[in-house]
Amino acid sequence: MGRQFWPMDPRPDEVFIDDIAHALSMLCRFGGHCLRFYSVAEHCVLMSRAAPPPFKMWALLHDATEAYLVDVPRPLKPFLLGYGDAEDKIMRAISFRFNLHLGMPEIVKQLDRAILMDERLQNMTGTSFAWSTDDEPLGVQLQFWSPERARAEFLSTFEQLGGRP
Template identity: 55%
Template sequence: MGEQRRGDWMQTATGLAFWPMDPRPSEVKIEDIAHALSNLCRYAGHCREFYSVAQHSVLVSRNVPKEFRLWGLLHDASEAYLVDVPRPVKPFIGGYKEAEESVERAVAEAFGLTWPIPVEVKRVDSAILADEAAQIMASPPRDWCLPEPRLGISIDPWSPQTAKRKFLKAFHDLNLS
């Protein structure tokens, strides 16, 4: 029998075993992250058309200072293993925040990023909500009460295949510069 791990494992897109409740940096693979995030729709699928977490991540990466671009690209990487839970729901799922942080830490270590996620990335992640709300969502029934003004970027949703390709290209470009 193998080493005892916390929780159960899931199979990733590349065929690896990953324990979301006991993540290890050595088990975090960019190909799995890109594949999963490109197939995962933002806003629990309530967009007017498919808009992936991978595309959102690429856009965040493009709008943070250069030194934070890799974190911008990977700020939602935990969702490749835990799914994209809408912000209003997260506080009510017991243990989710701890699982999310555990996977985020494994991602940070796997790609040589400092912990925690920089505030500049979190600010842009919050600001892009205003652009997304205006461009990919139906007219709101009430004010979203967003913490940041719009970035002013244009969002043209990509297919999952395009999102995966652009996510991986952004990753490789950042690692070559």
């Protein structure tokens, strides 16, 4: 934690799982615009638990770039020039570091859209309009872990999946 990292020139040997777990556990989903603190780390752990076995590690690390770039809400991302390129560079370094094949699997993208509905129903005020990502909920129950618990759960899940720091 607290190590130097160059987001525009990321190197796999400078990516550490404890840095990712710490940052994601402190980062609130939706830019903090939700009813209760709910970390990106918890989001990733819940997705990993719901993913089929071959995709659990990808689900756990699918938002790992946000440890270095922050969680930008979806409606804003297309307007941030260069953000996608930075995200892609960092994800390549993360993928290489933790032996993930390049390119996020479609099933992980589907799980991400589905859990968004659980998050919306459980941690946002109701709205009368549809989101552009509306889908069937994944069916998970948000736990609203503290940052300390979210970090521990993230690291424990990583180790259970055979990840090596």
